[in-house]
Amino acid sequence: MEAINNFETINDFNKFNNHETLHPLVNVLDLSKANKRKGCKMFFGLYVVFLKDVNCGDLRYGRHNYDYQKGTLVFVAPGQLTEATNKEYYQPSGVALAFHPDLIKGTPLAKKIGDYSFFSYEMSEALHMSEQERQIILDCFSKIKYEIEHAVDSHSKTLISSNIELFLNYCSRFYDRQFITREDVHKGVLERFENLLNGYFKSDNPRNIGLPSVTYCANELNLSTNYFGDLVKKETGRSPQEYIHSKLIDEAKERVLDQNKSLSEIAYELGFKYPQHFTRLFKNRVGYLPSEYRVLN
Incomplete structure (x- = not known):
């Protein structure tokens, strides 16, 4: 040793x-x-x-x-x-x-x-x-x-x-x-972060692994969690967690409009263990419950 x-x-x-x-x-x-x-x-x-x-x-x-x-x-x-x-x-x-x-x-x-x-x-x-x-x-x-x-x-x-x-x-x-x-290099990191999240929600990872964590994203981008967090905050004014939630809600808005799936099924597909957690986050970010958003749109 x-x-x-x-x-x-x-x-x-x-x-x-x-x-x-x-x-x-x-x-x-x-x-x-x-x-x-x-x-x-x-x-x-x-x-x-x-x-x-x-x-x-x-x-x-x-x-x-x-x-x-x-x-x-x-x-x-x-x-x-x-x-x-x-x-x-x-x-x-x-x-x-x-x-x-x-x-x-x-x-x-x-x-x-x-x-x-x-x-x-x-x-x-x-x-x-x-x-x-x-x-x-x-x-x-x-x-x-x-x-x-x-x-x-x-x-x-x-x-x-x-x-x-x-x-x-x-x-x-x-x-x-x-x-x-290092703005040009860091913009490349943000582009890769965006692509990583897009690919993640289009795959089976949310259902199999759960919601993407900041640590997971940092590891995928070969950065330490703290450096990644500071970089995203400096470049976007938002924390990586806020950025992930924003991407998650964008994806959720599209799926909620699919009348062929229940809201619970959509929650599980997005990586939530409990549908009520999805409902709470959606309400906080959008201002409507997923059921209300489905009716209004």
């Missing part, structure tokens, strides 16, 4: 990367100090953000090159398992911010940390930055590093957590920019 490197504490992560532990709950690491290593599996009990700083050639999104190739941020949250697949030894390079969940307990960041959905994005959905954005990120790291190296006082926890929050807010802004600059 392949060994897994477990990083439950900042000290664990520091040792792995040849760093001294100056603060038990947070560090900014220069990855070039780490020993050469092969790919391996790593389990994290920490929040870690890697600023990868290696020349890896063109960065690609599906079949498309990224517009921003100067730096790549990858986000890892506690409880996640990652795997580097490099078979040959390589020299790590770049910077990493690592902090333990205990660091932010009792701070404003603790209440917001769940809002940064990019901690649940997959590696292929990393944040690609321009040189200017990279400098802003490095400046945030520098401020955090200064506080780590500064003698601990009554202000330390507040300043460190607030600078981490500032850094994460910049990351949110830059991801919004990435959604915009």
Whole structure:
């Protein structure tokens, strides 16, 4: 069985990367100090953000090159398992911010940390930055590093957590920019999403599997659920669930007009386990019960 490197504490992560532990709950690491290593599996009990700083050639999104190739941020949250697949030894390079969940307990960041959905994005959905954005990120790291190296006082926890929050807010802004600059690629995702739903409701999947979930659609489009959700929200102003329901209701309106089928039969065909759930959703979205809509049209 392949060994897994477990990083439950900042000290664990520091040792792995040849760093001294100056603060038990947070560090900014220069990855070039780490020993050469092969790919391996790593389990994290920490929040870690890697600023990868290696020349890896063109960065690609599906079949498309990224517009921003100067730096790549990858986000890892506690409880996640990652795997580097490099078979040959390589020299790590770049910077990493690592902090333990205990660091932010009792701070404003603790209440917001769940809002940064990019901690649940997959590696292929990393944040690609321009040189200017990279400098802003490095400046945030520098401020955090200064506080780590500064003698601990009554202000330390507040300043460190607030600078981490500032850094994460910049990351949110830059991801919004990435959604915009990759507009053509993302429109392709939306077209595939639309085609996926059209094909789904024309197949036997609703009856056999049930209503299409957001996770199902994201998997079919080779995206993580959170990235897919954020992408659809940015492009359409609606959540994927709302988008699915809209497509479902469009399909339902057509079928309800078929007098040869009962409303219960139509509900089952669309993937509902219970006809009353179909009736409730239809009423909420259309303003009429399916039976009323059938009569009116």
